[in-house]
Amino acid sequence: MRERAKKLVSDLQDQIIAGLEQLDGTGTFGRDPWERPGGGGGLTRVIADGDLIEKGGVNVSAVHGELSEAFAGSLPGSGRTFFATGVSLVIHPRSPHIPTVHANFRFIEHGDKSWCGGGADLTPYYFHAADKQHFHDVWRSACDRHPDVADYERFASWCDRYFYLPHRGERRGVGGIFFDYVPASDAALDFLADAGGSFLEAYVPLAEKHRATPVTPAEREWQLHRRGRYVEFNLIHDRGTTFGLKTGGRTESILMSLPPLVKWSYAHEPAPGTPEARLLAEVTQPPGPPPAEDPRAGL
Numbered sequence: 607m608r609e610r611a612k613k614l615v616s617d618l619q620d621q622i623i624a625g626l627e628q629l630d631g632t633g634t635f636g637r638d639p640w641e642r643p644g645g646g647g648g649l650t651r652v653i654a655d656g657d658l659i660e661k662g663g664v665n666v667s668a669v670h671g672e673l674s675e676a677f678a679g680s681l682p683g684s685g686r687t688f689f690a691t692g693v694s695l696v697i698h699p700r701s702p703h704i705p706t707v708h709a710n711f712r713f714i715e716h717g718d719k720s721w722c723g724g725g726a727d728l729t730p731y732y733f734h735a736a737d738k739q740h741f742h743d744v745w746r747s748a749c750d751r752h753p754d755v756a757d758y759e760r761f762a763s764w765c766d767r768y769f770y771l772p773h774r775g776e777r778r779g780v781g782g783i784f785f786d787y788v789p790a791s792d793a794a795l796d797f798l799a800d801a802g803g804s805f806l807e808a809y810v811p812l813a814e815k816h817r818a819t820p821v822t823p824a825e826r827e828w829q830l831h832r833r834g835r836y837v838e839f840n841l842i843h844d845r846g847t848t849f850g851l852k853t854g855g856r857t858e859s860i861l862m863s864l865p866p867l868v869k870w871s872y873a874h875e876p877a878p879g880t881p882e883a884r885l886l887a888e889v890t891q892p893p894g895p896p897p898a899e900d901p902r903a904g905l
Contacts (some may be wrong), residue, residue: 608689610795611713612668615693616649618711618802619666622695623651625806626664629813630656635664638670640856644671646689650859654866658704658817661698667701669853673716682787682905683716690714693802694846696863697809701719702829705730705737705779707809708863710846711802713790717857719905721798722794723786725761726805727769729779729836731829733885737812738780744808745783745801746899752797761785764855764901766893771839773838776840782808786845787902820904828882837868870904 623635633656641647648667653659668691678686692712699706728741742762749758764785770777783801783871786891788794840847840863850860 607713607714607790607792607795608691611798613800614795615666615668615711615713615745616711616797617693618693618805619649619651619664621803622691622693622805623664625810626653626659626662626697629810630658632657633659638859639850641666642669642671642854642856642860644669644854646670648856648859648863650856650860656700658813659703660698660700662695663863664693664695664861665859666693667691667855667859669855671854672825673853678716678897681714681763682721682902683719685717688714688716690849690853691775694863695805698833698865699813701817701819701821702731703819703821704813704826706833706865709802709805712863713795713798713905715790719785721792721797721905722788722789724798724800724801725765725768725782726786726808727765727779727782727784728809729832729886731825731832732881733780733888735816739851740811741780741782741808743763744804745757748797748801748804751781751800754792755788755794755797756785756801758783763894767834767896768845769839770893771835771843773833773842774838775890775892777893778835787905789904813834827869828876831871833865833868834883837864840864 633653635651635653638650646669650665652663653817654661668690674686678742693708696708706729711724746758749756765781768784
């Protein structure tokens with residue numbers, strides 16, 4: 607299962623990069639292989655200053671070794687030995703009319719337990735209900751094809767709760783799916799492969815739809831401020847960032863997810879009734895309550 611998961615994420619990296627290079631039109635992803643002291647390594651592939659993509663990356667890693675005693679105690683499983691492999695991507699488009707997008711699909715072993723996790727979420731700068739609907743419809747279909755391991759309603763609700771900035775009272779974007787602690791099995795890996803293979807279908811039509819929309823300086827300014835929320839979430843709350851740093855991952859690859867340009871201004875708020883205010887109205891809807899059961903209960 608370990609070998610199947612490693613091949614799965616590597617194949618997804620190749621497939622997604624091919625689609626994103628075609629979408630961008632001029633930019634290409636570099637290749638930066640790396641080794642992790644203590645075991646394993648990965649391949650970081652970053653694009654910058656493309657026609658559509660201002661900065662992005664599609665990274666894979668397969669790492670193993672020993673966790674710190676404290677961190678091992680926070681995960682399902684026994685002992686300190688671990689193995690983790692996954693593909694993680696973030697795309698920051700140049701135009702504020704094209705959403706930022708993130709996706710991650712991973713397989714983890716810790717002692718006597720192994721599980722799958724991941725998901726995808728959309729972070730627009732301007733809200734379009736049809737875009738949100740399309741993005742969610744793709745993930746609903748992917749989940750519905752794997753009813754034994756995936757539940758769209760549960761994963762979509764989990765996404766809204768996970769990608770939430772409590773200090774702002776805002777969801778990071780308009781959601782998607784998020785899942786973790788799905789017990790590892792052939793069926794779970796089938797779902798990972800299908801979900802990862804659905805990414806281009808979920809995102810590319812949205813990028814193409816808005817790529818020719820003219821951009822004003824004020825819209826670019828709004829994009830830079832909203833990117834600040836992305837940075838705040840990834841540095842304060844993101845579980846993947848924490849896992850990577852606490853397992854001795856490569857810092858440059860972990861922080862690849864951060865946008866190239868960002869702005870914070872004191873008490874920056876949009877004027878009422880503007881398209882910017884409409885986005886805030888959407889993302890400040892509170893996420894639903896968490897389920898009563900522990901998501902790790904099946905492990």
